[in-house]
Amino acid sequence: MKWLVVLLVLANAAFFAYDRLQPDTTPVVVASPEIKAEQVRIVDASTITPAALPTPQPQAASAVEPTPTPTTVPTAVVAAGPRVCLRWIVPSAEQAEIASNRLRALGVTVQAVQSAEQAKVWVYIPPQQTLDDAKKKAAELExxxxxxxxxxxxxxxxxxxxxxxxxxxxxxxxxxLTMLRDQGVRSAVVRERDDTLRPASFVLRDVTEAQRAALTRTSGQLRGAQLDETKC
Structure with a gap:
């Protein structure tokens, strides 16, 4: 057992000697040298010449595709039919109301309306023997x-x-009447208007073929109504 004790003593002595012989590894902090205030100089920023930056090299322009020119699509033009002006005369107030409603329904432009509601004096050519004779007299007027x-x-x-x-x-x-005689009309006369005759006259502008056809049918249903083409 003595030799074991001796061995332990020798081991402790060796460890103690090893620990003493190791160098000190504690870091040493080196203080920076003190800056002297009298040696500090403030520099004006405007006097500092900036360092020259490298000049950027121009890049090669990329090929730009030309903008295509838009093509104009031709618009189909619908040819408007011929338009005319008409004079529509109806012999009574009741027919005048029917005519007004029909014109509104067809969208016909009414340029002028002459009504006999307030009229008191009538200029006319006296009744002829037959309707054909009256139409011949009308042709003479035209x-x-x-x-x-x-x-x-x-x-x-x-x-x-x-x-x-x-x-x-x-x-x-x-x-x-004087104007009519100056134009060559000799058979016209003037008289007080008869209440049984209250004609109304409509002057129609820009009437299409379809509108004229519809007005012709309506006028044919109104006894005594007259629809004729006139100057615009």
């Missing part, structure tokens, strides 16, 4: 350049007369 007339064909007292206008005063009617 040959003289007179278009504002209508043949009375309502089966009443003034059947086959040719109306040349109704006026609110006798002076206006007399002026109309």
């Amino acid at each position: 040959s003289l350049g007179i278009e504002d007339y209508f043949v009375v064909n309502n089966g009443g007292r003034w059947q086959n007369a040719v109306s040349l206008g109704v006026y609110s005063t006798r002076d206006a009617a007399e002026r109309r």
Whole structure:
């Protein structure tokens, strides 16, 4: 057992000697040298010349594709049919209301309306023997350049007369009569308007073929109504 004790003593002595012989590894902090305030100088930033930056090299322009020119698609143009102006005369107030409603339904442009509601004096050619005779008289008026007339064909007292206008005063009617005589009309006369005859006249503008066909059918259903082409 003695040799074991001796061995332990020798081991402790060797460890103690080894620990003493190892160098000290504690880090040493070296203090920075003190900056002297009197040696510090403030520099103006405007006096500092900036370092030259490298000049960027221009890049090669990439090929730009040309913008395609838009092509214009031709628009189909629908040719409008011929348009005319018409004069539509109806012999009574009831027919005038029917005519007004029909014109609104068809969308026809009404340029002027003349009503006999307030008229008191009538300029006319007295009734002819037959309706054909009255139409011949109307044709004579057209040959003289007179278009504002209508043949009375309502089966009443003034059947086959040719109306040349109704006026609110006798002076206006007399002026109309003088103009007619200057144009060559000799058979026209003036009289107080009969309440049984209250014509209305519509001047229609830009009437299409379809509208004219519809108006012709309606006018044919109104006894004594007259639909004729006139100057626009």
